[in-house]
Amino acid sequence: MTQPVVLDTNILVSALLTPDGNSAQILGMVLKGRLQIGYDSRIMAEYHNVLARPKFHFDLQKTDRLLDILLGKGLSVIAERSDIVFYDETDRKFYEVALELNACLITGNLKHYPQAAFIKTPSEYLKSLALKTTAAIHSAP
Numbered sequence: 001m002t003q004p005v006v007l008d009t010n011i012l013v014s015a016l017l018t019p020d021g022n023s024a025q026i027l028g029m030v031l032k033g034r035l036q037i038g039y040d041s042r043i044m045a046e047y048h049n050v051l052a053r054p055k056f057h058f059d060l061q062k063t064d065r066l067l068d069i070l071l072g073k074g075l076s077v078i079a080e081r082s083d084i085v086f087y088d089e090t091d092r093k094f095y096e097v098a099l100e101l102n103a104c105l106i107t108g109n110l111k112h113y114p115q116a117a118f119i120k121t122p123s124e125y126l127k128s129l130a131l132k133t134t135a136a137i138h139s140a141p
Contacts, residue, residue: 002036004075006043006098008091008107009050011122012066016051016058022122026106030073037074038101042093044071077101088112095119104128 007026014023029035039047044067050056051063079096086092091112098105098118105119113119120128 002033004038004101004103005030005035005125006038006094006101006103006105008094008105008109009043009046010108011106012047013050013056014108014122016063017056022126023108025126026122031069033073037070038077038097038103039070039074040077040079040093040097043097046090046093075101084114086112086114 005026007030011023011026014021015027016024018024026035030037047067047070048064051058051067052060077097077100079093079100082092082096082099084092084095086095088109091107091109094105094107095113097103103118104125105113106122106125107113107119108121110119110121
């Protein structure tokens with residue numbers, strides 16, 4: 001079973017702008033089926049709107065194809081509303097979907113979220129995966 005993750009939009013933007021960075025590595029794991037992305041209609045709408053912004057100069061056909069792939073590989077949910085107050089209310093949806101799926105929320109903006117163990121930066125997330133892999137190797141018969 002693949003591990004569920006919720007990707008803040010800044011992770012997709014970073015992955016597309018920096019193809020050899022941590023965010024791109026995580027997106028690659030999603031595209032290869034090693035991780036399953038969780039989303040809801042609010043998240044997909046934000047992905048579409050942000051990736052279409054002219055300031056990024058992304059190829060819209062490529063970003064639309066990427067979003068289609070994520071839709072096909074991902075897990076769509078209807079998340080319950082959280083009562084937590086957010087620094088940026090537009091980030092609420094990512095938190096709520098992560099809670100609904102018991103998933104890790106990966107973001108480049110930790111300050112926008114409440115402190116919680118399931119919210120990680122890309123580098124923190126990749127380190128946690130490396131630790132799990134190492135532990136599994138050492139516990140194998």
